[in-house]
Amino acid sequence: MISRRLPLLSHIxxxxxxxxxxxxxxxxxxxxxxxxxxxxxxxLSDISTLPQLEILNVSDNHVKVLPNxxxxxxxxxxxANNNEITVLHPSIVSLKMLEEISMNDNQVCNHI
Numbered sequence: 001m002i003s004r005r006l007p008l009l010s011h012i013x014x015x016x017x018x019x020x021x022x023x024x025x026x027x028x029x030x031x032x033x034x035x036x037x038x039x040x041x042x043x044l045s046d047i048s049t050l051p052q053l054e055i056l057n058v059s060d061n062h063v064k065v066l067p068n069x070x071x072x073x074x075x076x077x078x079x080a081n082n083n084e085i086t087v088l089h090p091s092i093v094s095l096k097m098l099e100e101i102s103m104n105d106n107q108v109c110n111h112i
Contacts (some may be wrong), residue, residue: 004063006028007028007029007030008030008045009028010030010031010032010033010052011031011032011033011073012028012031012034012035012056012101013033013048014036014039014108015035015036015038015039015040015045015057018039018040019036019039019040019041020039020040020041020042021041022036022041022044022046022047023046023051024046025046025047025050026046026050028050029049029050029051029052030052031041031050031052031053031055032052032055032074033053033054034050034053034055034056034057034112035055035056035057036053036056036058036061037057037058037059037060037061037079038059038060038061039060040061040062041058041059041061041062041063041111042061042062042063042064043063043065043075044058044063044066044067044068044081046069046091047067047069047072048053048068048069048070048071048072048073049056049096050065050072051071051072051073051074052074053072053075053078054074054075054076054097055075055076055077055078056072056075056077056078057079058078058079058080058083059079059080059081059082059083059102060081060082060083061082061083061087062083062084062085063080063083063084063085063091064083064084064086065083065085065086065087065088066085066087066088066092067089068079068089068091069089069091069092069094069095070095072095072096073094073096073097074097074101075088075095075097076097076098076100077098077099077100077101078095078098078100078101078102078103079100079101079102080101080102080103080106081091081102081103081105081106082105083102083105083106084105084106084107085103085106085107085108086106086107086108086109087108087109088103088108094099
């Protein structure tokens, strides 16, 4: 598994790869930048194990729900444009470092 062999990896761009999941990413605990845009990912449950994450781009996927982000206290940028998101997890308000959030072309029906 690549994630166990590269524990100090801080930036990964897996855009445009037709990925359906991010399974196996949990061991990349030093990851600061994660770009997953333009894939076919539907769930982001494994991102909660990335405490150093500062930039997350999951635009142009099939994400339906943003998961609990309580453990992503370093997150500064969240890009989730053009997905199928209808619900924002309440933990998003706990992201004190968040500077930019972009969620165009979703159908969010609850309020923060």
